[in-house]
Amino acid sequence: MMTKGFLSLCIILMSSFYSAASIAKPLSYWDKSNLSMVQDVDHSQWQHILNSYLIVGEDSTAMTLFNYQGVTSADKIILKQYLTQLQSINPLQHTKVQQQAYWINLYNALTVQLILDNYPVKSITKLGERFFSFGPWDDDATVVNGKTLSLNDIEHEILRPIWQDPRIHYAVNCASYGCPNLSASAFTASNIEALLTAGAYAYINHPRGVTVKGNDLEVSSIYKWYSEDFGDNEKALIEHLQRYAKPELKQALQLFQQSPGDIDYEYDWRLNKAE
Structure with a gap:
């Protein structure tokens, strides 16, 4: 049984993690691009994995689940080949929109790879190489342009600060029930705008994103962890x-604005596996 002291320590560590993530500054090294690049990165292998193992509901706001158990040995090789391909690319030679799609797909593919390497596991939070780590997000995950990057590096030091788009949170997937959907389509320069908006729509209109309970709201903890990305106040968040x-x-939500109650934050860290 977890003691109160240990539980308190975990909460402190989590708070420190999310606080640090919220104030990350862009790495100037990555904030460069090549406006003349026409050819996009090939994400067809990632699309094959999504087509084969992502379970998508009929409703546009339904939660997507992943069939980790069903991934074949051949497709595990394809996923590794895709990640090797991405690591061999210099993203700085691509346009900004191509880069954004590149980083999102890399993050999501690395996360799926991480779960597959450790499956079965009940939650991604059970992984992590560091002492008292809450999940694997600070572990070394990939090498791009000779630079070792963690998942946190990709999200908080590249995607969030360079693009400054709150819809990023609806694109990167942490392999959990509480997380926004893993997109059924690989991100590309041509579809990224539509997918970012579709991700926001799907999450906000699903109970794990936003639920109205009388005069109160229950929303995802994402809106607390990264409050500055959503305006840093309740009015901006509601808007x-x-x-x-x-x-x-x-x-x-309009009625809540007129007669505001409490906002509660919830998150479900169980693995987003298909049963």
């Missing part, structure tokens, strides 16, 4: 949610 909310939810 962000309304931007992508279906009519019924949008009306409920």
Whole structure:
């Protein structure tokens, strides 16, 4: 049984992790691009993995699940080949939009690879090489341009600060029920804008993203961990949610603005596996 002291320590470590992540500065090395690059990165191998193992609901807001157990040895090799291909590319030779798709796909493919390497596992938070680590996000995950990067490096020192788009949070997937969906389509320069918006729409209109309970709101802890990305105050957050909310939810959010109650934050770290 977890003692109160140990639980408190975990909470402190988690708070430190998310606080540090929220104030990350862009790495100037990565904030460069080649405007003349026409050819996009080939993400067809990642699309093959998504087509084969991602379980997508009929509704556009349904949660997507991943069939980790069903991944064949041949497809594990394909995923490794895809990651090797991405590591061999210099993303700085691509346009900014090509880079954004590159980093999102790399993050998501690395996360799936990480789960496959450790499967079966109940939660990604059970992984991690560091003492008292809450998950694997600070572990070395890949090498790009000779630089070793963790998942946190990709998200908090490249994607978030360089693009400064809150929809990034709906694109990168942490292999958990509480996380926004793993996209059924690989991100590319031509579809990234539509996919970022679709991800926001799907998450906000699903109960794990936003739930109205009387005069109170229950929302994902993502909106607390990264509050500065969503305006850093309740009014800005509600406006962000309304931007992508279906009519019924949008009306409920308007009523909450008029007569605000409490906002509770929840997150489900169970693995997003298909049963």
